[in-house]
Amino acid sequence: MDVAVKDDDGFFATFFVSSWSPHVVRWAAARRVTPNQVTALSIALAVAAAAAFATGARAGLLTGAVLVQLAFVADCVDGQLARYTGTGTPLGAWLDAVSDRGKELVVYTGLAVGGAQTGVADIWLLAACAVALQALRHQADFAYAARRTSEEVPDDGTGPAARHVGAAGVRTAATLEGSPLRWVKRIVVLPIGERFALISVTAAVAGPRTTFIALLAWGAVAAVYMVSGRVLRSLADGGGGPGARSAGPDGSTSGGTAT
């Protein structure tokens, strides 16, 4: 079960979900629930959350906040279930990634509709900026990961050296595991668990306008932190290959799909 839980998840996913979700995973596995069924449940919960947010009413915001959290738990469980039962497929992985983006967009839309219903100022502008910033942060993650082709990894004797550096990088990451600084760095970049937690708390306590402003403010800090760190890292890389596939400034690998 330990290997079914991803070790590069965010702080929220690791401590607030994966600390107890294995029980759910075992329960689901015993009842032959498939990962794609859990993905579908997660989508349904996110749509329900968006519908609740779209009412704009106090009770709707509270209900939506709870449903978003349930959707996130289901989102964590589907992957863990797939790894636990060995039923993961490339199609399932693709569906999972696509549904994550769809869920997030539908939640943002629900919040914006609810805000518009209750006459919140500039709500569509704030929602549009939040969607744009989040999409651009993901794009920067993928672009950074794609900045080298595998053909470019030098094979003139530095190949093994590159592998050695890679291994050292892994060890460094392992020794940092659990250190407070590492978790701070992972939280700063606002991964999906933290985003959904931020949405729930701000929507329940204040309202959609505060939610979007909080997403924009934290997202902007995360973008500046990530991009500046990676620009410096790119420049320090020189033209060579070693270290090219090592961790980003957040200490996690740069594929970005987990965020």
Added chain:
Amino acid sequence: MTPRLVSQRDDGPLARALGRAAPRRLPPVPTVLAAAVALTAGLGVDGGATTAASLLGVGAFVLLGALSARGGIGGRLHWVVPPLLHTGEYATLVVLAWRAGMPPAAFALLAVVASHHYDLLYLQDTAWAPRTVDLLSGGWDGRMLILTVAAGAGALTGTSVLLAVWLMALLAVSASHRVRALARDGSTAGGRAP
């Protein structure tokens, strides 16, 4: 620029043609930064000359952005180019929509364009070459020019709706291709990355 980065650019037919016609290799990062400056200046003009300035700024962004596709594959900072091109597209859409009273249709279009870009990212392990559906999307360049002209003509809302519906149809085609391909060669168990 690596092939993977080129596929992330989402160049439309116009940008591809301009890029091919470029006389020589320009350094991509300074070129795209110059494009961003031109766009900021063009969109910053608010008043009597708004439409002309927007068109000039967007035109300069499209031209320079298209030329930033050249420049070899070794650049250390080339990875900043595709996100900057899309920042230009999103910023243009938001500014033009804001001037037109921020219709919800503009939010819808932004969400669909972002989904189109996600589609390109998630397709990447198999599809680096531009596909017909990608070219039919118009690219960041085509959509920026269409929206700027539409905003100048006071037709931003209707154009946003049409573009959003068109892109959603393309997304559906792309997704169905993807599902079929994955279902075909996905019978073996593989990793699953939530």
